Amino acid sequence: MTLRRRDLLTGTAIALVGNRLAGAEVIAGKLPWTPDAGTPPTPVKPGPWEYFTAAEGSMVEALVDRIIPPDPQTPGGKDAGCAVFIDRQLAGGYGHHEGLYNLPPFHDGSIQQGPQSAKGPAETYRAALAALDRYCRSQTGNDAGKGFVQLAAERQDEILRGLESGKIKLEGVDGEKYFKQLLEDTQQGFFADPIYGGNRDMCAWKMIGFPGARYDYRDWVTRHNERYPHPPVSIAGRPAWTPGKG
């Protein structure tokens, strides 16, 4: 068999370990040891949107706040940082199908055969948000000309239910599929470690009583039917450990 040398050189053959390039090595006569050989995660940087435009950003904030509405005990999707989480994920590898099989041909198949789209989530969000905005603005009546962000919460919920059930069709985008993806991304952002931008102050973990990254429960295995009392810990620690950093 002839290897396609050009493919190899264009990078498809290069293995990614975390974000570092890994070269092939010959290892003999030792257990290899390199300090810090692994790849700790990089916490997201606060600040402006990395992928979304300002308009897209406020729209996603409005969306995630309906998917996870605020209540007196726990913030909603917006204040929990779910939009920031999605923005950073779309700007990163997830946004453009990094590591996935992305070679042609692309055909739609059965549900059992799984997603077959050539488009990554970043492209899908851009198209879907624009189409949703157009849909909202094209409505008549009291809300005529209003974008999703300007609508009352009840009306926003109605639209989301329409997308979910497939009753509302978006132009050029499968709204039902997109809503599923938005739901998944929002809930992942809510529950993932706060280093990724969502779950701010571990609010989602506090809500359910998940202790996070504690890693040692030996003294709790046999304490049956007794609520675990300690507060959650993130990969980045606890605010109380680094006073002043918040």
Add this chain to the structure above:
Amino acid sequence: MARKLPARDVAIVGLGWTGSILANELTDAGLNVVAIERGPWRDTATHYAPNYAQDELRYRIRHELFLRPAQTTFTFRNKHGDTALPIRTWGAFMPPNGVGGGGVHWNAETWRFLPSDFVLRTHLTQRYGAPFLPADMTIQDWGVTYADLEPHYDRFEYLCGTCGTAGNLQGKIQAGGNPFEGPRSRPYPNPAQQQPFGPTLFAKAARELGYQPFPQPSGNMSQPYRNPLGVRLGPCTYCGFCEWFACANYSKASPQTTILPVLMPKRNFQLRDNSEVTRINLDPSGKRATGVTFVDTSGTEWEQPAELVILAAYTIFNVQLMLLSKVGRPYDPQSNQGVVGRNFTHQTISDCTSFFDRSKFVFNPFVSSGAIGMCIDEFNGDNFDHGPHGFVGGGYMGQVQTNGRPIETTPVPPETPKWGAEWKRAVRDNYQSTLKPGTGVHGSMYSYRDVYVDLDPTFRDRLGRPLARITMDFHDNELKQNRFLTDKFAEIFQQAGAQRVVKEYRQGPYDITKYQTTHLCGGAVMGNDPKTSALNRYLQSWDVPNLFVMGATAFPQNAGYNPTGTVGALAYWSAAAIRSQYLKNPGPLVHA
């Protein structure tokens, strides 16, 4: 043109469990061994440290420890006449990658198959008569018995430090263990792990219903352990980040925590990582392997000559390499002839979610290990009379809840909206008072004429090689089995006092996006007849005697257990045959 490397005695493809075992055994026999591994070198302290190993998004959701489909994937279709499409992102199973292979991210559930599993066709035919089996079911005997494998199961368990309660010691049934298991020559090397509240409650209810529950055999350490190679493991901390993750505590049996510290420093061993074997090279007769060709991440192609070639990659990659290298006759489902690609199987998993009164029950689901749990085996294999039920096969079932990680495990009653205030409230209210095992019903999948692997005519990997194509669907036998088992399973949670038990039956068609287990089996199965098996009873290729093929690739059908215990036992069994017979007289170990 490939660059030619100096010849080695042995070339091993893949350095996971079986590659590590074979490399250690054959270097002990004085051979010069090279292992060629597609993925990177990885080790506990450097690559999955306890300050960031517990990252659900990175490892569970984004699959960082696994093979990336960009590197290679498979195509899938339900039926012979359908057009297969590529698996673009993993779903039904998670192919491993890198040193340690699946041994890095498994749960460490370390079972033995039942004695009757190894002589399945003979046993079922004798008990129920041949017409009881579906006409297109292609189950067969393994060519090896439980008694043959017992010493090798024992070796693998003592390597791993498996924790459990024996149920059958030299034929004597032991209280608290699995009374259905085959006889063990000695107890487990370590006592069973302690059990959290959920499994304890399940076991009590199971006893009340007349079953004999026992702790799941676990490769998560119940105490510090020093294995026969002198490698030490530490006690499991029940961190709840085990399966899909690597263990940062040296508490989960893996090649890294049991063999590699001994293997890697040996002078007669060499590892090439980030190097993917693209074919097995044969001499002009096609009856002898001359070595392997591989390509490294710089794109350089290498030829590694070797006297003995051992395939130790993940199930389906072994099959793909044989097909690409033209070793053995490819299986043709139309004529039911040929052996490579035949008898391919997966698993039949289902679950129950049990909601308890939140004012009375607090489960702390995050306190768990990968192989935690209390199980029953009354409905596995042929442990019960299938006559009245009209199906064969079965599985163990248990409260084996391995985590409370919140992206994955925030169960809510099924009628709850998927989002909004009501969803949020339901997540909050049910998290601590719901039991949701990962693989509650761990059912078998038997083999069928129309479930197989071949090479895809359209889709190729990044190197231009055809992808392996999976043709698979559930059959009525397995769906019936699953309904029966799931109903029995639900009764136990009802007995345990659940207010509500939601059954999630496995339903057809087989869906490549829904995770079951990573236990793909078969495709180049072992047996006594070269017409229906690609390998003889020692895992040696019938066609190319200096080629041995490890792993679940050799299972003629899948049993109702996790496969790694049997995979490890078969590796030791094969290594013993190579050392004691093959090296003295290289050639076929069985004459058909």
